[in-house]
Amino acid sequence: MVVPRPVRAESSDGSPFVLSPAARISVAGPGADGVARLLRAELAADCDRVLAIVDEPPAYGDIIVVIAPGEGPHADGSDSDEGYTLEISAESVRIGAATGAGAFWGVQTLRQLIPAACDGNPLTIEPVRIHDHPRFAYRGAMLDVARHFFTPAEVKRFIDAIVLLKVNHLHLHLTDDQGWRIQIESWPDLTRVGGSTGVDGGRGGFYTQDEFRDLVAYAAERHVTIVPEIDMPGHTNAALASYPGLNADGVAPAPYTGTEVGFSTLQTGDALTERFVRDVIRELADLTPGRLLHLGGDECLSTPPADFVAFVEDAARAVTAAGKTPVGWHEMGRAAGLPAGTVGQYWDFTTPRGHAAEHALAFVRGGGSLIMSPSDAAYLDIVYEEGDELGQDWTGSPTTLRRSFEWDPARVVPGVGDAHILGVEAPLWTETVTSIEDVEVMVFPRLAAVAEIGWSTAPADTEPVEAARDFADFAERVAELSEHWDAAGTRYRRVPEVGWPEKVG
């Protein structure tokens, strides 16, 4: 069965669907053709079958994609935007949805129900009826391309891998002390100087605006929204090294290739810095069709507290003026004057420490919502096991697959329930991660856990939260999913908690 677990799946005892030589993909409704083309590409890769796509009523044995009001999962017609129905019988495979996104997620379920490799056998799928829709609108993964740079082709490969789990947002951490990765035409030295380095002298690099637009379009075709982040006022050594005038003493610091945090800051109340912030936000907003623009705001240990508040309020207003909704790490909740609706991203522990809960609640009080990324469960840079070479251990204990699964976003910050939660996100920081293969090993299978938490129905209220989640059932479904990762060449950690099947080939 499928990851994330569908809301409702009823198997029936009819005959299976068998893909005949005459089978086609019959499409109806706006967006169905695009979804069908992506499905066709998957079938061609997995089963060596290239199906015709026809804008005609279906015949016996066809795969059908229908997008129309009322085709979603809700009997009363109140179709959730991303919901879908999937019916598999001897007669047909039929995906129905009210939106292209819903149909696309239906295709991802179908992919998981199809054998990962057909090996010359006729493709056979057991009969089932699925009604499915997400718990949260935002299911995210974050890739830190600042500590180590990943090329556009690598980011596309990453997008291909996350959509199988119905992850619909990719947060790109585009700037940090060690690198500036997005071309800003009005400040060219950001990439010329700031883009040339990475942690430990890593390869450096950046996205031109054309490359970034192409990435955004590639993601959008797959119903993924890119959320760009410019981290400020801290985590800004790459910018400060590029423009001496942004520094209080007018002297540019050397590029930084270490992994300390908290030592850099932009100035508050400085005219050149204000112009810089506005120019960067304006150009980035122009490149971003999505609603959200992330301003960072974390770990500003060198910014005087009053300056921090004034800085982030001003920057967030610039985001609003550019037509976007600001997002900030939860520390930004220290500022009382953020624009209404600003979204917070919570990254403290599943049991909040210090002022983290209070800062997170400030976003809710301001009419915004929260993205939940508790670092002791959802951070993918943390080691799987003590002693791992790859990964970091600053949360104090490893993040096993079980740990990444046994929590719930509505049980982290007291007073914050589903209505205040935009969704969940699993960030990958890349201080120790230098290749896309290592990215995948850190991300999979743990992203499957966070994706299921974001999509599948909330668990029962049982205490403790561990008891509310059925890890054994999840692990069995992850084992099946691994055959699809193997077929696609996606790397993953074969954690000891899962009874992995033998690898084929």
Ligand code: ACM
């Ligand atoms: C963070 O991990 N500094 C957001």
